[in-house]
Amino acid sequence: MGLTGVYNGSNSVMGLTGVYNGSNSVMGLTGVYNGSNSVMGLTGVYKGSNSVMGLTGVYNGSNSVMGLTGVYKGSNSVMGLTGVYNGSNSVMGLTGVYNGSNSVMGLTGVYNGYNSVMGLTGVYNGSNSVMGLTGVYNGSNSVMGLTGVYKGSNSVMGLTGVYKGCNSVMGLTGVYNGSNSVMGLTGVYNGSNSVMGLTGVYNGYNSVMGLTGVYNGSNSVMGLTGVYNGSNSVMGLTGVYNGSNSVMGLTGVYNGYNSVMGLTGVYNGSNSVMGLTGVYKGSNSVMGLTGVYKGSNSVMVLTGVYKGSNSVMG
Structure with missing residues (x-):
């Protein structure tokens, strides 16, 4: 613990600075290249897979990445991230996420946030329970409170200017086909x-x-x-x-x-x-x-x- 300039400090490396490869529970590190397995409070981490939290400028922080900034790919429960490219599986409160599949919430400028996407803005494809979205192109499966959605099939609610929102469409405006609701x-x-x-x-x-x-x-x-x-x-x-x-x-x-x-x-x-x-x-x-x-x-x-x-x- 509390080391500086460690090259390979695998297995529970904490509070390190400039560590290259600190796999397995690396916490509070700065400039870590590959800190896989529970990397927390890191800055400028390239690949911090498996429970990466409070990181800044992480490239690939797959598996429960939280409070990260400028993460490229933070798959599996990525929360409160900014500028994430691919934050699949429960991505929340993200900004400028490209692909935040599986329960993406409160995101802004998400390209593909399918599977329970909520409170998103400018989402291209937010299939499966997309709510409170703006300018969504294809938000199939339970799309709610959307604006300017092209095709929001399967439980589309409170939408405006929806072309085809079949299967349980509620409180919609300008819907072409809103069967079963x-x-x-x-x-x-x-x-x-x-x-x-x-x-x-x-x-x-x-x-x-x-x-x-x-x-x-x-x-x-x-x-x-x-x-x-x-x-x-x-x-x-x-x-x-x-x-x-x-x-x-x-x-x-x-x-x-x-x-x-x-x-x-x-x-x-x-x-x-x-x-x-x-x-x-x-x-x-x-x-x-x-x-x-x-x-x-x-x-x-x-x-x-x-x-x-x-x-x-x-």
Whole structure:
């Protein structure tokens, strides 16, 4: 620790400066070329794969890259990045991202942010639950609050100037073909495919929003309460049983693997779990957790951790 000008300091290298290859839990480094496996708070890192956080000018920070600036390719849970080229798999709050596939949120100037893209601006192709986008060309599968969308098939809501928004199109203006749309229902048993603002829905999979007491709301479930299974980009949920793939701001989630953030009482939140409380198993870049049982691979600032192998600090 606290070394300067180390060439190869593999296996838990921390607070180093000018390290060339500090693989395996490299933290707080400056000018690191290849700091794979849980690289945090680095500056000018070329390739910091596997849980890279708070980095600046990272070229390839795949697997849970957070708060990075000028990252070229930050696949798998990239958050709060600026000028990211390819931040696939749960990319959030990014600016100027080229390809942020799989749960891209609050992005600006994203070229291809398919699979649960929210609050994006100037997105070219934001297929699969694209919300609050502006100037999206093709936002198929649950596109909401979009402006100037050309083709937003499958649950397109609150869009303006949409050419073809087939399958559950709601509150749209100038829509050519908006077939199949379920809205504002109460006590619906099976309202599959983009069910919104429902109460006591049993099975409302595929872009379910603002629901209460939903049993199975898979695929981009947002602002739900008491959801049993809300897989694929579940946000702001309460008492969710299984919210796999980019689960954020959830409470009492049982299994929210793959980029789980700000959760409370999560049982298994593997792959970039942050700010969780009472997590049982949060493998792969677990931060700011309390009462974690097993948080392998870059576990930080934890309390009451049973087994936090591979770079455990504070």
